[in-house]
Amino acid sequence: MEARITWSGAVSMANFKDKKSFENEDFISVLPKESNGYLQWVLCDGAGGSGVFCKEWAAYLGDHIPVNPGLIEQQSLTGWLKDVSGAFHDEVIAHKDLSDLVLQQKVYYTGSYSTLCACWIDRPGHEIFFCAVGDSCIFYFEAGADGYELEYLTSINRQDHVDAPPDLLNWNEKTQQQLPLHSLALEREFVVVMASDSLAKWVLLNLFLMDFASVAGFFSEPFLASLQEAKYEQQKMNIRLGSGLKTVGELIGFLKMASENDEKFELAMIMLAGGDEMDVDDYSLLIMEGNVS
Amino acid sequence: MSSTNLPGPANQSLPGSAQTAGKFQTTIKTVGQPLKYGTRVTSSNPCAFLIMVDQSWSMTETITDNRGREKSKAEHVAMMINEFIGEIILTCQRSDGMKNYFEILLLGYGQEDEEENSIVDILWEGPLKGKTWVTVDELKKGALRSETITKPNPSPYGKPMLEQVVQVWLEPRGEGVTPMNTAIRRAVELLEDWVDDHPDSFPPMVFNITDGLLTDVNYFEELLESAEMLKKVRTADGEVLFFNCLLDEAGDQQTFPYVTDGHLYKDNDYHRALFECSSVIPSNLKHAIGRPLERSDDVKGVILEANIDTVIRFLKIGTYTLKSNVI
Numbered sequence: 001m002e003a004r005i006t007w008s009g010a011v012s013m014a015n016f017k018d019k020k021s022f023e024n025e026d027f028i029s030v031l032p033k034e035s036n037g038y039l040q041w042v043l044c045d046g047a048g049g050s051g052v053f054c055k056e057w058a059a060y061l062g063d064h065i066p067v068n069p070g071l072i073e074q075q076s077l078t079g080w081l082k083d084v085s086g087a088f089h090d091e092v093i094a095h096k097d098l099s100d101l102v103l104q105q106k107v108y109y110t111g112s113y114s115t116l117c118a119c120w121i122d123r124p125g126h127e128i129f130f131c132a133v134g135d136s137c138i139f140y141f142e143a144g145a146d147g148y149e150l151e152y153l154t155s156i157n158r159q160d161h162v163d164a165p166p167d168l169l170n171w172n173e174k175t176q177q178q179l180p181l182h183s184l185a186l187e188r189e190f191v192v193v194m195a196s197d198s199l200a201k202w203v204l205l206n207l208f209l210m211d212f213a214s215v216a217g218f219f220s221e222p223f224l225a226s227l228q229e230a231k232y233e234q235q236k237m238n239i240r241l242g243s244g245l246k247t248v249g250e251l252i253g254f255l256k257m258a259s260e261n262d263e264k265f266e267l268a269m270i271m272l273a274g275g276d277e278m279d280v281d282d283y284s285l286l287i288m289e290g291n292v293s
Numbered sequence: 294m295s296s297t298n299l300p301g302p303a304n305q306s307l308p309g310s311a312q313t314a315g316k317f318q319t320t321i322k323t324v325g326q327p328l329k330y331g332t333r334v335t336s337s338n339p340c341a342f343l344i345m346v347d348q349s350w351s352m353t354e355t356i357t358d359n360r361g362r363e364k365s366k367a368e369h370v371a372m373m374i375n376e377f378i379g380e381i382i383l384t385c386q387r388s389d390g391m392k393n394y395f396e397i398l399l400l401g402y403g404q405e406d407e408e409e410n411s412i413v414d415i416l417w418e419g420p421l422k423g424k425t426w427v428t429v430d431e432l433k434k435g436a437l438r439s440e441t442i443t444k445p446n447p448s449p450y451g452k453p454m455l456e457q458v459v460q461v462w463l464e465p466r467g468e469g470v471t472p473m474n475t476a477i478r479r480a481v482e483l484l485e486d487w488v489d490d491h492p493d494s495f496p497p498m499v500f501n502i503t504d505g506l507l508t509d510v511n512y513f514e515e516l517l518e519s520a521e522m523l524k525k526v527r528t529a530d531g532e533v534l535f536f537n538c539l540l541d542e543a544g545d546q547q548t549f550p551y552v553t554d555g556h557l558y559k560d561n562d563y564h565r566a567l568f569e570c571s572s573v574i575p576s577n578l579k580h581a582i583g584r585p586l587e588r589s590d591d592v593k594g595v596i597l598e599a600n601i602d603t604v605i606r607f608l609k610i611g612t613y614t615l616k617s618n619v620i
Contacts, residue, residue, distance in 0.1 A: 018335040049619040089450040108448040
């Protein structure tokens, strides 16, 4: 028995309102070729609203994430981040023109922020690994008797408010945080969705509308209360009247179709944001479907 | 954009796709009602801060902040406003230059003209003199004075010492009486001009910092009437937000009270009026007030009997809004 990926899509776009495509601060990568039996998907969302050179930092993080989670114990993953931070400063920041003292101040006082979302699949070991920091999200669904069910999600559920400032990775921090690594055994058909924050919140609102009870257990009471604030009540209403998806299967189908190519993704995101179902933002989506056979 | 697909079985069906395909192919549509105070801040949709500063004589009184610095109220307030502007410039600094995410206007009331009449006036001096609303790029280039200092680098990387530029846009002043009501009326005109040019932006925020009783009304109803006029100015995203900070070192500070706590001010008509004329802080900005809320009630954007250090918390509503709403 081994895990098989039957379908995979990965798309990313800059916010369509006032950014050009090269200004997209999200980074995505897929390593479809196995490395010691592992497949890897990565999404890093550079938080340009908070720091500088966040696009570069997100790409550097994503490019340098280890391809083999089997080598990673929590401690060494943290050590990895420290090494990557130093290398990013020396290879990227040190070569920037920082003659503008305000820019220099922002570089060394604020640094660069990014989320990190990584997923690895050990095919022969039929095991899946997740590492996520920030409000980009990984949703893991398994097929059950009544369709797909959410089995795991990370990491927006560590926040106590949907719009609380997310925990982000910054090369400039003296004390680098511990990185979480979680694994699950793959036993049946599964779907993994990785989405940057605004799209992840839209997925979350859909899941709450479809089956509140099965999702609520992943979140704290204050987080759940924050989803009842006016903004999110309005977005839920817009979702009901707009895209109107009824089941997790429909939701996954929609996301798969949106991830087929750039044009479909752009159309889908414009439709959802235009209908005020979610915020205008850079959007990224990675989705994988597989089974164990 | 990029797209990657792993090979999968040929002609594989997409679950749920049939139901959604029709909707997926439709073009942009809008359903439901637009959200208030939800517009993201962009260069094409900047937000606006109007800071009203009391420059009356009483602002020359000396007070001590929590770091033991003894200065006049006017000096403290000017320093905090300069730091606020500096922080906003830093927020708008991007890798590739400044982004004009906000426009600002400083409006003073209390300083005297040549005939010793207390007046209301826009406070830009030096390179910005004569301007009304100023973009962040203009601010960065248009300081009244600048100084380059050297400070230790807080980062574990880079040089141990860094040069840093400290800029000043507002000098302290204190003379005359307190024509706050006239200032609010002037603010209404300036805000109307701004929203005409930015009809879809996040609504402007007005921060009023004063230390005493206004002197240009006979009844507090006049103040409330002016405040209502100001709060009626709106963009498509909501009405202007009017926040007030009343400095009074001797008092019992009340920061951002609940809207249901108006009865607490029944014995002080001025406090009651400032409470009434202040906007409710939108729910998505409540994080900015810097304290946990014990109740789910809304809170008013007002600080009464504030000590000088609270001005920073007061202005933080602005920086929080900017940081949390910038795309």
